[in-house]
Amino acid sequence: MQQLSLALELPDSKPVNPQWFQNLLSVLEVRQEPAWTDNFGKSLRQRLRQWGIAPVKTLSLFSGGGGLDIAFHDAGFEIVKMVELEAKYVQTLQKNAQLGKWLEGSEPICMDIRNYVPAPDLKVDFVIGGPPCQTFSAAGRRAAGVAGTTDSRGTLFQEYVRILKLLQPKGFLFENVYGITGANKGEAWQEIQEAFKEVGYSIYFRILDAADYGVPQHRERLFIVGVKQGKYLFPYPTHGFDSLAQQPYYSAAQAVEGSDTSDIEAGLGGRFGHLLDDIPPGLNYSFYTKEMGYPSPIFSWRSKFSDFLYKADPDVPVRTIKAQGGQYTGPFSWENRRFFIPELKRLQTIPDAYEVVGNRQVAIEQIGNSVPPQLGRILALSILDQVMDVDLPFDLAYLPPDKQLGFRQRKRKLTKTYLQKAQAAIIELSKQGKVKGLDASIYEEKREFVRFLSIDDFSWIEEPVANSVKIHLSCELDSSSWIIKANTNSNWDEPDKFSIDVYPSCGYDDWVLCTNSVKLCAKQLNTHVFTSLWKAFEEKLNEATGKADLVQLSGYYQYNARISGIMNFYCEEKIDLFWRVVQCVTRCIATSAQLKVKEFAEYWGVNEEDVVFYLQSLRAIGYEVRSHNTNPQIPLGEYLIPYAFPTLNPKSVQLRKVL
Template identity: 70%
Template sequence: MQQLSLPLALPDPEPIKAIWFQEMLQFFGISQCPAWPDRFGLSLHNWLIEQGHSPIKTLSLFSGGGGLDIAFHDAGFDIVLMVELEAKYVQTLKKNSMPGAWLANSKPICIDIREFFPSSDFTVDFIIGGPPCQTFSAAGRRASGVAGISDSRGALFQEYVRLLKTLQPKGFLFENVYGLTGAQKGEAWQEIQNAFQDSGYTIHSRVLDAADYGVPQHRERLFIIGIRKGNYLFPYPTHGPDSPGQEPFYSAGAAVEGADISDAEEGIRGRYGHLLKDIPPGLNYSFYTEEMGHPNPVFSWRSKFSDFLYKADPQMPVRTIKAQGGQYTGPFSWENRRFTVSELKRLQTIPDNYEIVGNQQICIEQIGNSVPPQLGRILALSILEQVMGIKLPFAMPYLPPTKQLGFRQRKRQLTEVYAQKAKAAISNILITKQLTSTSSSRYVNEGKAVRFLSIDFAWNEKEVPDSLKININYNLSNTSWMIIGETGESRKEEYQYIIDICPACGYEDWVLSTNTIKLCAVNLDKRLFTGLWKSFEEKLAEITGMADLVQLSGYYQYPARISGIMTFHSQLKIEPFWRVVQCVVRGIGVANQLSAKRLALLWGVSTDNVFSYLQSLRGMGYEVRNHNTNPQIPKGEYLIPYAFPTLTPKSVQLRKKLG
């Protein structure tokens, strides 16, 4: 019989180790049922007590709702003090520090870390915590950069350093968003590293994805481990393609099984709530964009945050749970509703028996701000073994310093998978004729309406205090839309100006089944100008289903998809400010951060008058930004994102001032 020649087996530079996650569960007698992280934490804590290990005195800073505290408490760290500024979060810490509760015998205090000065006899072995991360967050980057350590919240790490120098523990864990490493062109990250090293610590840092460590949620965070002596390596993932044995991810569907849904509400309310139903699990608002192939796009590509109308996929970990968000901020359940607080706790691996105090929004804040305990437990175990010298009952493999994890690459691959899911879902909708046609029969040939524009830029059908009454005449056809507005009771013969709107060059195939739009003003009135754009936006939503003018034009960091030209009556004497408005409608000085001097040159006006003109534009509903409204914008520069007014009563910018 012929013998087969086997290829020579070369040594693997990174030998496949035993499936250590399975070994851990087997040691504690735990099966992978829903809420297994809770049982793992309890079993680990009880085993350490049985072994008689001396508790490791630990100080918790910026404790929030207690995510890291749960993790380190379970791994044998004695949380002797929890420092938290927010009184509403301290209530949760107190509740769970009572006898018999998860963090029994821990002591929370409500104090600003800048006012926390421990007594001379206060000693600890370890410090954990991560300062507020908003100044390094994705939201900050979206608003033209991040403030980083120049913001008072970003500088709180200095208080962390002060306490390290004062207390000199054996080590510390510092957690923050991964955007910290790129803030201020890397200068903030370098300053933070230098400060920790100058305090006497060797630091080791990695960006980790919580899903790689048994959390049913993709959540990328930066972790810094600082130690005074010895060496430290981060643990290998327990789950996913980078884990030894490639243990499957802990899916969202498995995690929430059996969780309390008694307070679940059916669907989500509001203008866009009905859209959630058709979005395939794993996708978000982008399902309703032209780029995804939707025949009736509602939104423009990348015009919303990625969690806007994001529906979780039960077969995968969810995307990051946000601490704060709007009405349409996901993740939403694949059952087309909001997750309950109990389900969100499961997705964050916060124990079922850990009571979060507060109303629903305060509970969500605490969940979204916390470090997932299961990720924290694995890090705590690695510190327990390497820094504290405690032998673990199972082998924990550690990542070589040069080992790269693949979660970023997998994220890009997953985007392609969901794009295919979107294509299939849209094909199915078309086949079953569930989409509503935007044929010409939906167009109103002629019509009149009365609207009221309030001082906060609400567009109302009924009169409200201090609102402006605007008479609107519509003349809509397949070739052109004409929207005429006036503020008086009597009709004048001629228009004071006309704004012609058409697709920008390269975007001729727009969603409107008409060639041009004309906004015609009978009166030269600033608020009527705003009202005309509101009228256009109203008809846009009514006829196409598109959300607003931003979705038609596109997010401001991309080339505008519409173009506007404002033409005044030939005999009208035009003030300089209206010439500025004319330039802005044309897109001149728009969508770029520009100095007052540069704007003056573009608009042909005096530099001294630019600020007052910008103030007037805000008074017309334009979203004008500067350093006062968005600290990320350099002083002396201004940003007008769009060529048309966009402020509404819900706009964050409405409550800010230019100066």
């Protein structure tokens, strides 16, 4: 792209050379090489001292592992105290506050902010920090809306405001996920803005992408800067398409080059670990979906979080590093392995010399929760310049208030690129014979076998464990039908007590089984047998197609279900109403939507006072049933049954929650 060569006249600022960031690097004598951000921080701190700029006394709240503290410390702020609740994170702060360490002179305080009262003699000019963001995060939105300030963690900003009111600093910086702006239909965001204004601050806010500021990671976060006097403009991006000099992004491969890889990490392992190898860099589990063109889909579209089996592309910044995640939570290296901790630090621009204390998971939590220091440094310099009125010996460029950044639009256009990558990879894998359709070996003569169903965690296993039920199974699978039978004994001469016919809901276009129907037959009207039939179907589905589970066959619950079941009874005795409820659920009646008790009663034809009992009974046979207790985003009095079949298993998050 052609570089701009003329100086720009921006509102409320003097003319700025488009090469302002390159000039800053020149002043600091920093070259953009691997780990250049470490040198940027060191040199910046040294030069500010040499220029006689007095440190700005600063209080850090919700300090975590210290990302913002590193940034502001390097940019001439003196972090006098760091308040953090988690003792395991405070150990990192204490280690790095020692003599000769990165945050030398800072004082970590392990305390709940609700109990923190600044000493009467504490005088600070600035406050930094961002409260825990889980209630505003993408995970919260995916669960069922956003809890926002209805969750106790979402009201921690009020403690931030309380401390601002007590200390009355010149300004503050507040960081959080951008989901905060949409929480509670925007009401939480209005509440937060008003709270800051009520204690005397004019606020300025923007959603920024860390990659635009020299971080090898796309990470969108909301930043609020509050000032007692004057105005504030956010700095121009230093890198990427919106930078004035069109400086290329700092790529993931450049960032990790030369980092410490002595602590060798094994491959992923587990049920899905092998799938990582064939995923093209930059893509995730969606590579194995119909929408990406995979001929024998393993997953359904949007049935997993976007970081599930996400493999980083070495030529561009990685996607957001998550603080929490499971075995298959990326980013993973393009070398088909987990990133080493030193590599993750580089991708977050945490200095190599900064010690992150704790085991791998604790370290990842601190890294993933941090504000990338390089982004923080640029923001800190802009605050030093505008809020603290420090005469810096170099120019900064500021975004006009109405200037729109383009990272969102560019992200929306990536789907086409991902599709092209996927199709090219599928062609290559097909040439190598790695892409296969339905496994024909699944078709077999009638076969009998035994499995055990754990009553405690719904595990489906070949050997008995404590509190498990022995289930006898019979399977006849061919291209015309799958017939799976279950019994608590081996007497197959008994008549069926019920059956479930499973069909595609929208025709056979999405039906991957290459058979006309699936019939699940039970020899007893028994809840364990019912659950076992679905478990056996899931097992055979995985063997035949590689699909991870029944959810991948049906699709994520927020879309129309692609399968439904018709349950028929053959018992002479009267059928209990609970089984009539189960019959409704298998037909997708009152599933996939948040409903009130009255609505469930109407759909199922039962009394309102019995609905909660039926919901608890469904939960007891393996159905995932959500409520306000399991997901605070769901209003009190409403419940959600995501799927028409039991989905609970030992790894289910919902298994550990109480309805």
